Amino acid sequence: MSTFVLPPLIKLRFPTDTIGEDYYREETSVSSSAEITETNSSLSSWTCPGVLTSTEITSTAYADTKVQQPPLTSATAYAFQDTKIPDLGSATKIINYVDGRSSFSSLMQLQELIYDARSTFTEYLYAVDEVQQSTKSGMISSYETQRRAMKTLQLVFKGILTFSISGTRSYLRSSTVYSSSVTSSSSYELQGSGYTVQGELSSEQVYRLQNIAERLNSTGCLGDCIEAYKISRKSAVDARFLRFGFGKWSIDDLQGLDSEEFTANIRLWIQTARKFYNSFFPGERQYYEQIFGGVSSVTYDNCFLPIVKEVAIELNNFANAVSSIASFQKLFAVLDLYKALSVLIPEIRNMFSTKLSAYISQGAIKTIENLATLVRQLFSSFEDTVLNERLNTLTRDGSIHSLTKYAMNYVTSISQYEELLKSIILSGPIESVGYQLDEQSLEDSGKSPLQLHLIWIMISLRINLEGKSRCHEHSSLRYVFIMNNVNYVIKTIIGSPELLELIGKEYVLKLSKDVIQATHFYSSSMWPRLLYCLRDPRLSNKFTFYDKLSKDSLKDRFKAFNTTFEEVCQTTSFVLDIQLRDQLHKFILRKLLPAYKCFLEKYGSHTLSKRYKEKYIKYSPEDLDYAFRTLTNDNGFSVEC
Template identity: 30%
Template structure:
C-alpha cells in the first residue's frame, strides 16, 4: 500500500512538473525544488518518469490535459453567454468582436491539440470542443442570416462599378407601382429593378459595413469546417431576391407541359417576357450576385463559388427550362421567328454565361446553357424542314384566277425574306450541323454562283421545291398562255424578293441571272402561244403571189383577225400581272409585235380593188384602238368580256 501511495505522490509531482515546465530549464528547476522539499522526490525518480512520459506521449506547448480542460471551460462560459443571448450579437460591436475572438481561440485550440496530441484524455476534450464549436456555429449562422436579411432592406445601384461611377441610392419596385407604396406591404419587402435596356449597372445589394461583418463570420465558419452551412444560409437569403426579381419582370414558373399546352399568342408574349428577364439576369442580376459573393467570401474562393452557384442555380434553370420547352415544341413554320429570338438571345448571352459561370461549381449550368442553345438550333433546322414538307404537300387544286400570284409564293418568299434577316444566326445553325444536300441534279441547276455554305444549299433547295410546286400548278390552266403568265408572275415575285433581301447573298448572282432568264423565256412563250394565231392571220405572201390574193381571202382574214383579237382582249383583260413594270413591259411587247403586222395588212387591204369602196366597213379596229385595247389587258377585270360583248 505504501508503494502504491508513494507512486501516486510521484505521479502528482510529475504532473506538476510537466504542467509548469514549459521547457527543459523550467522543468529542471521544478525538480530541484521538489528534491530539496522531500527526499522521496529525488531528481532521478522524477526525471526518469518524466522522460518515460515524454517517450510515450506527445508534448504540447500549452501544457497538460488539465490545462486544456481549463481552456475549454473558459471558452464554454464565454460562448454560452453569446449563444444564450436574446439580442443580436452584432447589435454591439464590442460583443461581436469578443464573440469572434472566442471563436478564433476555440478554432486555434482544436487545431493545436488535434495536430499534436494523441492522448485519450485529449480526444475526449476535443469531442467537447467540437460540441462547443457547433453551438458557436449555430449562433454564428443565425447572426449571419440576420445580417443578410437586415442588410437587404436598402441597397445601391452602381453604374459600371469598374469605372468607379455611381448613380447613388435608388428605390426599386415593379414597373406599375407608385414610389410611395414601397415598404407598405409584404410584396415590397424585396426590392427589384425596373425593366431596363442599359445593362451597365451593378446592384450593391448589401451595405459595405454589413458585407464586412458577413465576411468576418464567413471566415470563421469556413475555418471551423462549416463552410457549406455558411454557403447554404447565404444562398437561401439571396435566392429569394432573384426569384422575386424574375417574378416582377413578369416571368412565370412554367413546366414543359404548361409551355406546350399554352396557346401560341400567349406563348409569344411569354417569350417577350423571357427575353427581358434573361437579359436582366445575365447582364445585371447574376454579375451583381457574383460580385457580392466575392466580397462576402473574399479569400474563400471555394465558398464563394459554391454560394454563387446555389444562389443562381434555381433562376438559371428556370430560364433555361423555358428555352428548352420552346425548343421541343411543335415545328410549325410560323414559329420559326420566336424560336430564332430565343436562340439569338442565348447566343448573344453566351459570353456572359462563360464569364459569370466560370467556376467549377457552375460548370453544369454553363454546359446546360450550351446544350439548350444547340437544341434551339436543331429546332430551327427542323422548322425549315417542315417548311419543305409544307411546300411539297401544297396541292395543285383550283388554279389562281387570272394567273396571278399564288398564296404559297407569297407565303414562302415573305417567310424566307423575314427569316434571312437573321442570316448570320441561320448560317451558324446550319454550319454547326451540316444537313445532307439535295440531289445533285436539282442543286446544280439552281445554285449557280451562290455561296457554298450549308444555309445557301438549304435556301437553294427550298427555292427548287417552290419552283417545282408552281410548275405543277401551272399545268392546271387549260390555256398555255395563261400557264406562262402564271409562271412569269410568280417568277418575277420570287426574283424581286430575293434581290431585295439577304437571300441574294445566299443564292448568288448566278441564281438571279438564271431565274431572270427563265422569266424572259416565259414571256416569249406567252407571246408565241397567245398571239401567234393572230399574227398568222395577218401574215401575207410577198412577191408575185401577193397580187393574186383574192378579195374574199382578204375579207375573211380581216374578219378572223377582228374576232380573234377581240376574243384575246376580252379574255386577257381578266388576266393579272401584279407587277406594274412587268405589266407595262408586256403590253409594249405585244404592241410592238402586233401593230406593224396589222398596219401592213390594213395597207394591203385598202389596195384590193374589189374592197376599196367599202374597205372601212371591214376594218373594225384602228391602230390607236388596237393599242388602247392592248393597254387594257392584265387588269384582272373578269367582268370586262361580258360588258364588251
C-alpha cells in the same frame, strides 16, 4: 410569437457613463408590454456555440480556469486603430444597453444598428472588439457580455437581410427574422448609402453583414445566420424571376403556342436569362464572396449555389423544352434563342464550374447542341414544304401565289441569320429534285452548304410553281402565272443584298431566262389568235360569186378581232410588272399592226359600206396602240410587283 410595431426612431448615441431611460424619449407606445417581455425572454434564453452562458461563467470562475477563444482575425484589428471605447467598462455598458436593461431603448438601438449611420454601427463594433479582446485574454467577466453581443449581432445580421427584402423598418419579430412574403414592387428603396433596387444589398449593408459575419464566426455563432442569409437571398432571386412573368413551361405547352406567342416567350426568356447571367447571378456571387470571404466553412456549394440554382435550372428547362418543337414557322425564334444562349454559355460555365454545380452548365451546353439539331430539322421541313406543298387554289388572273410570298419572305429572313446558320448548316442538300439542268446549280463547290440549301429551295419553288401553273385552264394564264411568280422571286432576291449574295447572280440570271421564256410563250399563244381573225375571208367560201356571204363573213372577222383583241389586252393586264407588260405590248403590236393595216386597207374601205364600217371597224391602226395601252393599264393591275 407575437409581432409588434416599433415607435419612430430617435437618433441616439450610445452612453459610456450612464445606463438608463433618460437617453431616449418615447413618442408612441409599444403595442403591449407583454410582447416586449416575451421578446426579451427569448433573447435571454439564446445561446450559441463557443460562448459561455452565465451559469458556465460562474462555474468556470470557481474553477479558476481560463477558456481559450478563437483569435481575432487581422481584419478585426482595424477597430483598435482609432477606437472610441476607452476601456472595457464602457464597452460593456454599450453592449448591455442595447441588449436589454431597458426593453424600449434596446429595440431602438437595434434598429439604429440595422438602419442608421455607420458611426453608430462602428461604435458598437468597437465595443464588441474590446469585449472579445478581453475574453481572449481570459477575463471571465467578459463572457456573459460577449454572449449578449453575439446575440445582438445575430439579430442585426438577420434584420439587415429582412430590410433588404421588405424595404420597411418593421423588423424585429423576435427570433423569426425572415418573412416569406416578398413584395413584387419594382420601386427603389433608400438603403444605407445610395439607392438600390428592392431586393439588392447596398454597399453599406454588405459592409455591415461582412463585419458581423467576421465577429460571429470568430466565436462559432454564425451558423443560424448562414441559413438566414441563404433563405433571404434565395427569396430575393426568386422574386426577381417571378417579376419577369416567366412561368414553367412543358413541351406540350410550347407546342400549343402559335408563332407570335412562341416568339414573345422566346424574347422574354432572352431578356430574363441575360439579366440573371449578366447581372443578378454575378451580383449574388459578389455578395457571398464579400460577406463570407474570410469564413472557411461557407463555400460556393453550400451557400451561393442553393440561392441561384433553381432559377438557373428553370431557365435551362425552358430552353431544352424548345428543342422539341416541330413547326418550321418557329425557326427564327429558335435561332434567336440559340444565339442568345450561345453568347451566355461562357458566363454559365464560369458561374457553374464546381463539381456540384457543373450539371447546370453541362445542361446548357447540351441544350445548345439540341437546338442546333432542331434548326437543321426545321430547315429541312421548310424545304420539303416548298417542294411538296399542294395548295392549288389559284386566282383567275395568274397573280402571285401565297406559297411564293411566304417562301420568299422566309428565305429573306434566313439571310438575316447568315453567319449563325453557316455555323449550324454544315452539309448541302442530299435530296434530288429530278431536274438535271437545275441540279447543275448545286454542283458549284465554291458555295457554302447554306448557299446550296437556299438554291435548292429556289429550285423546289420553281418546280412547284410549274405544277401549279397547269391548274389554269387557258395556256395564256399559265404563262402569266409563271411570269408574275418567278419575277416576284427575282425582285425579292435583288431587293435583299444579303440574299443576293447567298443565292448568287448566276442563279438569278437563270430565273430571268425562265421569265423571258414564259414571255415568249405567252406572246406566241396570243398574237396568232389575232392574226387568225385577219385571214382572207374569201378562203372560207368556195363560191366567191356569192357576195352576200363574203360580207357576212367579213363582219364576223371584224367582230371576232375586236373581241379577241380586248381579251388579249385584259390577259396582258394581269402581268404585274409594268416593264414586262410593256415588252409584251410592243412584241404583240409589232406582229399585229402590219397585218391589221393590210387587212383594213384591203377590205375595210371596199367591202363594207360606210354604215357597216363605223359599226364593225372599232379600232383604226392609229388607235390600236393607244387602245392596247389603255386596256392593259385600266384593269387595276398596273402596280409593279
